[in-house]
Amino acid sequence: MIVTVGLCTRDEFLILDEYPSEDHKYIAIDGYSSYGGSATNIALILSQLGPKVSLITSIGKNSTQKQNEILESFSQKKLITHGISSIDDEIFKTVILINSQNSSRTAIAIEGARLEELNQQQRTLLDKASIIYLDGSNRVPIDQEIFNIAK
Numbered sequence: 001m002i003v004t005v006g007l008c009t010r011d012e013f014l015i016l017d018e019y020p021s022e023d024h025k026y027i028a029i030d031g032y033s034s035y036g037g038s039a040t041n042i043a044l045i046l047s048q049l050g051p052k053v054s055l056i057t058s059i060g061k062n063s064t065q066k067q068n069e070i071l072e073s074f075s076q077k078k079l080i081t082h083g084i085s086s087i088d089d090e091i092f093k094t095v096i097l098i099n100s101q102n103s104s105r106t107a108i109a110i111e112g113a114r115l116e117e118l119n120q121q122q123r124t125l126l127d128k129a130s131i132i133y134l135d136g137s138n139r140v141p142i143d144q145e146i147f148n149i150a151k
Contacts, residue, residue: 001052001128003083005146006039006135007114008057008070009092019099019106029100035070036094038135047079054129056083056122060090060113083122089113118145126150 014028035044043055055074059067071081092112098105114137118126126132126149134143 001054001080001125002043002046002131002133003054003056003125003129004039004043004046004133004135005056005115005126005142006133007037007092007137008035008040008055008059008084009037009094009109009112011036011094011096013096013098015098015100017100019104020097035073037092037137039133039137042133042135043079044074044077047077052080053078054080054083054125056115056118056125058085058087058089058113058115060092061086061088080125083125085115085119085122087113087116115142118142123149 011034013032013034015030016026016028018026020026037057039057040055043053047053059070061067067086071084074081074084090110090112092114093110095108096105097108126146129150132146132150134146
């Protein structure tokens with residue numbers, strides 16, 4: 001099993017005709033939302049390719065979208081969701097401005113739910129993992145614990 005560990009974000013993409021300058025209002029030509037974060041993106045893509053994949057992350061209880069809807073969305077994509085914990089916080093949010101002329105982008109994040117400690121179910125998933133991916137967003141004590149489990 002492959003286990004990815006890191007952020008789950010709610011990404012809002014706004015596609016613009018040009019990069020915004022200060023003190024101006026712009027209307028996006030298009031926009032869409034999706035879940036993101038490196039660990040989440042990798043887990044969702046790999047789960048679609050066939051291997052068993054589990055995501056270890058935290059989702060805020062105060063998320064604008066209900067946690068059950070998030071878990072159901074991930075389960076439909078064959079992602080193992082037992083490693084997703086909930087905490088009292090908002091989901092980590094990112095707004096990504098995309099310039100349609102040259103495809104450059106700027107990401108602005110609002111910090112939210114972040115994995116603070118591993119629970120027993122998450123430790124069990126890590127014990128069963130043949131591959132572990134860390135996205136670098138975790139607190140150092142968690143990364144150290146994961147390194148110790150991976151040995």
